[in-house]
Amino acid sequence: MGNLSRARRVTAALGFIGLLFAVLGIIMIVMVPSIIKQQVLKNVRIDPNSLSFNMWKEIPVPFYLSVYFFNIVNPEGIIQGQKPQVQEHGPYVYREFRHKSNITFNNNDTVSFLEYRSYQFQPDKSRGQESDYIVMPNILVLSASMMMENRPGLLKLMMTLAFSTLGQRAFMNRTVGEIMWGYDDPLIHLINQYFPNSLPFKGKFGLFAELNNSDSGLFTVFTGVKNFSRIHLVDKWNGVSKVNYWHSDQCNMINGTSGQMWAPFMTPESSLEFYSPEACRSMKLVYKEQGVFGGIPTFRFVAPSTLFANGSVYPPNEGFCPCRESGIQNVSTCRQTGNIQPVVLPLMWFEESGAMEGETLETFYIQLVLMPKVLHYAQYVLLALGCVLLLIPIIYQIRSQGSKDAISQPCLATQPDQLPSPYTPLLQDSLRGQPTSPKV
Known part of the structure; x- marks a missing residue:
């Protein structure tokens, strides 16, 4: 009896555990996707308490700027009318x-910030050094x-003499570092002295000089704390909700994120x-x-044609005109290029x-990836294990009922009419409680 009682208790416990596992698995199937989504929404908000805030503040992803220059092989020949020949360096x-x-x-569910950028040369990833010399058109x-194209002839002559005196030629031979981050040139001071505000810079001239150790303007974006539907979208840039550089409202709109x-x-x-x-x-x-x-x-997104x-x-791009050939964006209206006339000049990419x-x-x-996958499989494992454990008490009950039936079946075989005939009188008298003996 003790073994039977203990078996029943173990079977009941396993059934109860199985029920818990099954219920937990069903709850996870219903609730886990929603819980994961809520956790993601909570942690991507721009909030000092969110897990992604420090990552948003200082992006840990390493970004790299790779620059390729077109080195001109035949500068003297170009002056004489030859077709330019270039070699790509970088x-x-x-x-x-x-x-x-x-x-x-x-207070309006937005955050304002300045983002600063700085650049550090990576010799191990580069094909060349910043000290490499590149022959390219003299942009200045x-x-x-x-600038002198529509000026009086006397001014043109004076500028030509200035070029000669200052040793300025149509092509220059500068290092990569100078081209990138700037170099002093007396021509800059001369132009700024006689033609103020004609150039968008006062000091050194370099193609990327304005980008290094500078910010990209004051961004104001939605945090998503109160209204998640607008998270990371730009509200204003430098205090305005649209720019005025272009010739249509559509082109002047500030859309998307930063x-x-x-x-x-x-x-x-x-x-x-x-x-x-x-x-x-x-x-x-x-x-x-x-x-x-x-x-x-991942999803890959690319620029449309x-x-x-x-x-x-x-x-729709008419608003960005005056247009050039397709593939070229004219930004002279927004980059303080002064009175410099536009010209298409491939220097680098x-x-x-x-x-x-x-x-x-x-x-x-x-x-x-890993945690959602573990939770995904765990919910079905719990459901399956719960169902298996629930079958244990059912099987036990069926087997117990079968055992009872097997034990009661021999009692039916003791009926007098089913015994061998020589012993029938003895058994019948015994059943009546009367002693007797077989007759020989």
Whole structure:
């Protein structure tokens, strides 16, 4: 009896545990997707208490600027009318560091900030050194010449004499570092002295001099704390909700984010829209394909063919005119180029890239891939295990009932009419309580 009672208690306990597992599995199937979504929404908000705030404040993803220059092989021949011959040099790679400062939370669910950028040369990733010399058109001389195009002949002569006196030629031979970050040139001081405000700079001239150790303007974006539907979207840039550089309201609109983070749960139907201070306009990237990076599923978004198409090819871009050939964006209306006339001059090309790595990539993989996958399988494992454990008391009950039936079956076989005939009188008398003996 003790063994039977203990077996019943164990069976009941297993059934109860199975019921708990089954219920927990069902609850997880129903609730886990919603819980994960709520946690994601909570942690991507721009809030000092969110897990992603420090990542938003100082982006841990390493960004790299890769620059390629077109070195002119035949500068003297070009002056004599030959076709230019160029050799591509590079890449010259720079690590780009970004950090936000002057972070101010406003009462309308927005936050304002300045983002500073700095660049550090990476010799191990580059094909060349910053001390490499590049022959390229002398931008200052060409700019000054364009400024003199409609001036009186006397001024043109004076400028020609100034070029000769200062040793200025149509082409220059400068180091990569000078071309990138600036160099002193007496021509700059001469132009600024006799033609004030004609040049957009006063000191050193360099193609990227204005970008290093500078900010990209005052951004005000929505935090998503009170209204998640507008998270990371730009409210204002430098205090305005739209710019006035272009010739249509559509082109002047400030749309999308500041170009660093977007709302989660994007789909192939989504688009990535952001405002670029360098291009003075909003841009939109469109979905192309799915991929995997470091074990994390990704969506790839690219620039559509219409992004820099001119107005004749894509009428909505008429507002960005005066247009050039498709593929060229004229930013002279927003970059303080003064009286310099526009000219298409291929000097170099560059690309910016960034990818998660190290601890940041591992954290994203654990939180976005591994943990949801574990929870996904755990809920079905719990449900299946619960069902198995629930079957134990059912099977036990069926087997117990079968055992009782098996024990009662031999009692039926003791009926007198089923025994062998020689013993029948003895058994019948015994059943009546009367002693008797068999007759021989």
